Amino acid sequence: MSEQNAGPSTPYPLGASLRPGALNVAVYSETAEAVEVAVFDDDGSERRVRLDERTGHVFHGLVPGAGVGTRYGLRVHGEWEPAEGLRYNAAKLLLDPYARAVEGRWGAGEETFGHLFEDPEQRNDADSAPSVPRAVVVDPSFDWGDDAAPRTPAADTVVYEVHVKGFTKLHPDVPEELRGTYAGLAHPAAVQHLLDLGVTAVELLPVHQFVQDSHLAEKGLRNYWGYNSIGFFAPHNEYSASGDDGSQVAEFKQMVKALHAAGLEVILDVVYNHTAEGNHMGPTLSLKGIDNSSYYRVVEEEPQHYYDTTGTGNSLNVSHPAALQLIMDSLRYWVTEMHVDGFRFDLATTLTRQWGEARVHSAFLDIVHQDPVLSPVKLIAEPWDTAGYQVGGFPARWSEWNGKFRDDVRDFWRGQGDLGAFAQRLTGSPDVYEADRRSPLSSVNFVTAHDGFTLADLTAYDEKHNEANGEGNADGESDNRSWNCGAEGPTDDEEVNALRGRQRRNLLTTVLLSAGIPMLLGGDEIGRTQGGNNNAYCQDDEISWFDWGSADQDLLAFTRDLVRLRRETPALRATWYRGDRADGAGGSERGPVEGVGDTVRMLRADGVPMQGPDWEDGIAKAFAVQFAATGSPTVLLFVNAADNAVEFTVPPAPGGPWTLVLSSDPEQQVGAEIATLLVRDRSTTVLRSV
Numbered sequence: 163m164s165e166q167n168a169g170p171s172t173p174y175p176l177g178a179s180l181r182p183g184a185l186n187v188a189v190y191s192e193t194a195e196a197v198e199v200a201v202f203d204d205d206g207s208e209r210r211v212r213l214d215e216r217t218g219h220v221f222h223g224l225v226p227g228a229g230v231g232t233r234y235g236l237r238v239h240g241e242w243e244p245a246e247g248l249r250y251n252a253a254k255l256l257l258d259p260y261a262r263a264v265e266g267r268w269g270a271g272e273e274t275f276g277h278l279f280e281d282p283e284q285r286n287d288a289d290s291a292p293s294v295p296r297a298v299v300v301d302p303s304f305d306w307g308d309d310a311a312p313r314t315p316a317a318d319t320v321v322y323e324v325h326v327k328g329f330t331k332l333h334p335d336v337p338e339e340l341r342g343t344y345a346g347l348a349h350p351a352a353v354q355h356l357l358d359l360g361v362t363a364v365e366l367l368p369v370h371q372f373v374q375d376s377h378l379a380e381k382g383l384r385n386y387w388g389y390n391s392i393g394f395f396a397p398h399n400e401y402s403a404s405g406d407d408g409s410q411v412a413e414f415k416q417m418v419k420a421l422h423a424a425g426l427e428v429i430l431d432v433v434y435n436h437t438a439e440g441n442h443m444g445p446t447l448s449l450k451g452i453d454n455s456s457y458y459r460v461v462e463e464e465p466q467h468y469y470d471t472t473g474t475g476n477s478l479n480v481s482h483p484a485a486l487q488l489i490m491d492s493l494r495y496w497v498t499e500m501h502v503d504g505f506r507f508d509l510a511t512t513l514t515r516q517w518g519e520a521r522v523h524s525a526f527l528d529i530v531h532q533d534p535v536l537s538p539v540k541l542i543a544e545p546w547d548t549a550g551y552q553v554g555g556f557p558a559r560w561s562e563w564n565g566k567f568r569d570d571v572r573d574f575w576r577g578q579g580d581l582g583a584f585a586q587r588l589t590g591s592p593d594v595y596e597a598d599r600r601s602p603l604s605s606v607n608f609v610t611a612h613d614g615f616t617l618a619d620l621t622a623y624d625e626k627h628n629e630a631n632g633e634g635n636a637d638g639e640s641d642n643r644s645w646n647c648g649a650e651g652p653t654d655d656e657e658v659n660a661l662r663g664r665q666r667r668n669l670l671t672t673v674l675l676s677a678g679i680p681m682l683l684g685g686d687e688i689g690r691t692q693g694g695n696n697n698a699y700c701q702d703d704e705i706s707w708f709d710w711g712s713a714d715q716d717l718l719a720f721t722r723d724l725v726r727l728r729r730e731t732p733a734l735r736a737t738w739y740r741g742d743r744a745d746g747a748g749g750s751e752r753g754p755v756e757g758v759g760d761t762v763r764m765l766r767a768d769g770v771p772m773q774g775p776d777w778e779d780g781i782a783k784a785f786a787v788q789f790a791a792t793g794s795p796t797v798l799l800f801v802n803a804a805d806n807a808v809e810f811t812v813p814p815a816p817g818g819p820w821t822l823v824l825s826s827d828p829e830q831q832v833g834a835e836i837a838t839l840l841v842r843d844r845s846t847t848v849l850r851s852v
Contacts, residue, residue: 171213173220176491177260177395178234178299185228185299187213189221189236189258190484191453193248196239197221200255201228202296210237219484231408233265233296234258238452242285244277247455247465249446251276255291257392257448259457259488261371262302263408264396266295268447270376276446294447297396300408302499304415311503312427313538314362316561316603316679317735320725321429322361323611324684325386326369326401331707343403344413348420356426359687359718360725363427363540365506367612369414370430371396373438373447378700381632386702387612389508390474391433392447394492397500418501427503429540430496434478434489435512435547441468441475456484471512471549480526481516489513489526494535504540506563510556511547522555531559542606554594556604561679564591564605569643571609571672572620575665575803575844576645581785582777584801588787589762590677590736601737605678609669610686615696617686620644621665622651627694630701638697651694664845667720667826668803671846674724675789675799677736677762687721689714716828723824727848733791736760760791769811784808784841790816798849802841810839815851824848 168181172188179186189197198210213223228234236258240250254276257264272279273288327342335351346352347364356364371393375385388398402410418428439450439458449457459469459479468476479485496502507513514524521527530536545552545562553565567587573579586593590602610617615626624646628638647661666689673680684690685708692698698706728734738760764772765786772785783804790796796816802808812820820836827845841847 168224168226171215171222171224173215173217173222175260176220176487177258177262178225178228178232178297180229180299180302181224183226183229185225185232185234187223187225187234187258189213189238189452190219190456190487191221191238191240192219192456192484193453194221194238194240194250198237198239198252199223199225200235200237200291201225202233202235208291228299230299230301232299234299235291235294235296236452242276244283244442244466247460249276249450249454251285251287251446251451253285253287253289254446254451255289255294256446256451257295258297259393259448259452260395260491261297261393262300262395263298263406263411264295264371264393264399265298265406265408266399268295268373268392268445269293270374270379270445274445274447276451277443282443290446298406298408300411304412306415306419306501309419309422309501311501311538312362312422312425313503314425314427316540317737318729319363319427319540319679320361320674320728321363321365321606321679321681322356322359322684323365323367323431323608323681325367325612325706327702328386328707329684332704333708333710340403343401344397344410344417345403348417353420353424353426357424359722360729361682362425363429363503364421365429365431365542365681367431368433368508369398369401370394370432371398372433375700381700383632383700384702385700386706387699389433389699390438391436392438394432394434394488395495415500422501427540428501429504429506429542430502431506431508432493433508434492435507435509436470436472436474436476436478439476441470442466444475453484455479456482457488471515471547472509473548477512477515480513480524486525486529490529490533493530494533497535497539502539504542506542506544508544509547510543511545511550511552514552515547515549522557527557531557554591554598554600554604558598558600558604561604561606563611563681564594564607564678566594567591567605567607567676567678568609568611571669572643575668575672576643577783577803577805578643579803581779581782585764585772585777585785585787588672588676588799602677603679603737606681607673607676607678608681608683609673610683611681612683613697613699614639615642615644615694616683616690616692617666617669618662618689618691619694619696620669621662622646622649622691623694624650625694626696627651628697630695630705631697632700638695642696661844663717663828664826666717668844668846670721670724671799671824671826671848674721674728675734675797675848677734680728682721684708687718688712689717720824720826727797727823727850730795731789731797731850732794733760733789733797736762736789736791760789760794762790763788765813767808767810769813784810786810788813796851798851800839800841800847800849802843802845805843807840807842810841812836812839812849817852820849820851822847823850
């Protein structure tokens with residue numbers, strides 16, 4: 163077909179869209195002078211097509227003969243005035259921000275930088291094309307068949323945070339050629355582990371196309387986590403078993419389809435707060451060379467510098483319509499075209515900083531809130547950035563990674579926490595959410611995540627051990643609220659190992675039986691260790707990959723039992739609580755609406771309900787929590803974080819005898835009927851009554 167059949171070019175949609183016999187390309191830039199599309203043949207030769215039309219601030223035009231499989235980039239002409247925030251340099255081949263797939267890798271040579279190393283104010287006219295990837299035009303068609311989103315209710319959700327590569331890289335039952343890929347995660351052996359565990363959603367560490375950091379490459383390391391995005395529409399090409407010629411898109415879709423068929427939701431950890439272009443000394447790879455001051459927040463008085471609340475050198479300019487449109491178009495694309503079920507927003511607070519301050523009614527939150535495409539999906543905020551901590555500050559539509567849950571639970575079980583704070587976390591953090599009429603489901607409860615110690619390391623190390631990162635152990639968090647239980651690292655001491663085992667089960671019990679949405683760090687259920695490394699972002703190796711051959715099968719079985727107990731017991735999946743939970747535990751005096759939700763009671767070891775003075779007892783480490791709901795078995799959780807055993811008076815069972823169903827103490831007799839109970843030091847025990 164000829165270009166004439168393609169019709170006139172249009173300014174929307176942005177990016178490259180297929181037309182009969184041509185490609186419509188639209189690029190937003192307020193201050194550029196001209197935009198060219200550089201098309202590359204199989205032999206690497208380049209032809210350039212100028213986008214001659216302009217509507218508003220969008221350059222657009224048709225590229226004749228281009229279609230599925232076309233490799234292309236952008237060359238943008240304009241002023242080079244860094245002091246004014248203008249960084250145009252047509253010698254740099256730029257990635258289309260709307261590229262659906264990327265072929266190749268980024269180099270780290272000086273040619274990829276818009277400026278000269280020796281004189282950053284001077285433009286670098288070396289052509290970067292030989293050192294940067296190409297965008298690939300993909301075939302959008304895919305047979306989704308009867309694919310349907312699971313739409314798991316928030317109250318029933320159990321999140322499993324996992325890395326696409328690390329989960330299957332060493333999995334013995336996944337074919338070697340599929341390990342570490344989207345296809346590997348979709349393999350029946352991988353899916354079966356998730357089903358057996360009982361989780362309902364995988365939360366994937368970043369899968370947007372990202373860039374390997376040059377400073378890591380110099381050390382022989384790699385960016386493993388992927389928080390260095392450059393392409394908000396493209397699935398990262400290194401996780402594709404089928405190659406990076408565009409087929410990675412279909413492979414990703416097939417992974418989603420397979421997980422959906424198993425009833426599992428797919429949540430993406432997305433990084434819209436910054437890009438891989440870094441600060442004013444960073445490379446020119448995409449947005450910096452297209453419209454620097456529209457897409458990035460620059461310092462008003464010194465526009466050559468970036469306003470950075472991410473710790474990466476730049477922050478996206480969410481006060482500008484172009485940046486907001488890029489984010490929203492990306493989110494809608496992943497829902498409508500890739501069928502994902504939700505998003506966890508990295509450093510989400512940065513996205514609310516419209517004019518510097520974090521705002522609950524920022525443009526970003528308002529736009530997301532009213533968007534019909536995003537209304538059915540899960541939205542999870544990491545509610546902080548380098549400039550502020552905003553747990554509890556997001557709208558009711560959102561859930562949040564609850565950092566207070568993590569910190570208070572860690573403190574309590576290592577013997578340095580407050581009983582009242584721990585009780586708040588068990589019951590959905592009403593001190594954080596209830597005043598704004600937000601339910602416990604606003605809280606994503608976790609004690610470990612990708613950033614920090616694994617569960618095994620949290621109980622085996624007092625100090626971080628990040629020497630392998632090449633920064634003299636100076637990187638990573640130093641205040642981990644961890645406890646090695648008496649020995650640093652691996653030990654043959656049976657008592658220490660037994661205590662570590664109880665502590666791991668205590669922490670898992672707390673996460674999975676607390677009100678809210680529980681999140682497990684992938685691998686914690688099998689005792690995965692990183693050898694004390696609490697910042698393994700650069701360890702794309704055995705430090706981070708799951709060691710399936712050394713899996714702790716007892717811990718795995720315990721975790722499965724916990725998830726099953728939660729699933730089978732509606733009282734553990736409360737959306738609201740009423741009862742004496744607020745008395746002395748710091749909760750709201752108003753409480754939720756009467757008649758809505760479930761009941762929780764908190765008892766002293768002698769069976770008497772906890773009162774104000776009991777919460778103020780600084781040495782108290784033991785209490786019981788009774789969860790009840792109409793039509794549900796009642797659960798009684800005994801908690802003992804003391805160094806000594808505690809004898810509990812067991813209250814009368816509401817519907818029949820109490821049965822011991824779980825204990826972090828392997829010596830407890832599961833299945834026995836219980837009348838009195840001795841709970842050993844640093845352990846939990848769970849009873850259930852019909």
